Amino acid sequence: MRVVLAEDSVLLREGLVWMLGSAGMEVTAAVGDAEALLRACEENVPDLVVTDVRMPPGHSDEGLRAALVLRRRWAGLPIVVLSQYVEERYATQLLSTETSGIGYLLKDRVADVEQFLDALRRVAAGGTALDPEVVAQLLVRRHSDPLDRLTRREYEVLALIAEGRSNTGIAEALVISEGAVGKHINNIFAKLDLSGADKDHRRVLAVLRFLKI
């Protein structure tokens, strides 16, 4: 898997290159700003882009805007955005086009190596990886809509779907059986009026409904 990495802190960039390398990924370019990121992708379209949000020259949200440009240029190009803080606003912008092949994680998550690498592989395969903190933020504003009909457990299940977990992953996280997860998911689809659509598509629709985008 070929990866382009953009991170302005040299220390962290070297560390990430080393980590991805030892996980069998090939880092084709490791750059320090958004401009260089765009150029690197132009030269050699990777299988996955990993980028920091805040980079030179403005130290604001350059990485995020670069990610949006890349998504417009190559629809479906898997991108994982890392940030010191996760913000609902950035997540909404990032997910506004399409939710597949998108990751948005706190930088802290790189400390949990295995989980972080899992998230990268999931996104590269077209899945999503949203930081639990982002998901929590997205929950705040949802009021007086079909989501209110969900039970607490169903809500938790839906939040984990939004994070990009599989049924197995959800069952592990909530310490329940996979069968129970399936039942909850069916209830969710029913309550969100998504019974008609095909199965995978319903999952995406539920997430979209959940994220209100």
Added chain:
Amino acid sequence: MSVAEVTTPWDRVRAHWSARSWLRMFHLVAGVPLGVLALSLILGVGAVSVIFVWTLGVPVAGSLLLMWVLPLLTRLQRLRFAAYLGVEIPPLPRRRWEGNIAMRLLRRARSATLWRQVAYHLLSPLISGVGFAGVIATWSGGLVMGAVAVHFWGLGDRWLAALFTLVAGALAVAGPWLAQGVTSLDVIAAEALLGPSISDQLAARVESLRESRAEVIDAADAERRRIERDLHDGAQQRLVSLAMKLGMARATSGDLPQAARDMIAQAHEEAKHALKELRDLVRGLHPAVLSDEGLDAALSGLAARASLPVRLRVEVPERVSPTIEAVAFFVVSEALANVAKHAGASAAEVTVLREGEFLRVVVFDDGRGGADPDAGTGLRGLAQRVGSVDGTLRLDSPQGGPTTISVEMPCA
């Protein structure tokens, strides 16, 4: 006006006849024609206006003429004080008069500044005239007494000659004293009537204090942002890198002794914990999203991290100044922290609205109430920070709840 220190009797005598003394005299002399000119202008125009009051045009033209001429005369008087006495009469504050031309003239005509100037110009010829005449009279008296003394000397009456010589000397010496007394009076009158009034001075002082306070607050805010940026670029990246390396060490530590594995695992957890603490701290300083995306985005993050459900409504169509945004963020952040700590509430509501020239921030919770600003430093700190931008904070928290904190800040 600096006064040379007088030490010996000889210095006293010299000071009495110094150039400064003579300049005081000249000051009075120059005051006479200037004062008479101003007096006759004011009285003349006034008289003509009264006589031809039925034409309406003449009094109006007269008033306009006076309004135009008075500042010129004031400037001449100011020059006189600067040239002869070295006294700078502080300039009047420039004022902008609102409304159309007629309203502006009317307001100017009614202003205290104008009438204080008129008063000085009426008073000045009196002071200068009396002072000048007094000095002349004193010295002429001295000369006459001198002549009388010479006369008595000629007659051979030494006692009377000595007496009149003494009187002549005393009168000659009294001249400068009289001049000094009268000029002091003139300076007092000019400073009181031509300089800014006490309310003008206070207004100017308030204005300069307001400016310097705003600068201090902006500087503190900028400093907070700088610290946030430094921590973000420095310590945070280093700590992330450290946590990542410990994570990798942990993942590959399978063949190490158990004790070493435990130690690495602990170090890894501690590094992650430190990261989270540092993140929360830095976020409290000044969240980057506040600068980038504004209040709405920053507050939704804040509401999400709260330990109780928070309903958030932000209606601020245009961004307000960074300082006001920072204060609003701080208010909500502190208020929600208080709610979580003390209120025992099941839910909270945050509303931020732009109402005309004000930003209104309301934080409501359904907790047990009874919040007391004097009990802790939290609420007082809030009120202080709101007060620093001329905002007001109202707290409504009866025993048993609910509690509402509403803050209004000017943001135009």
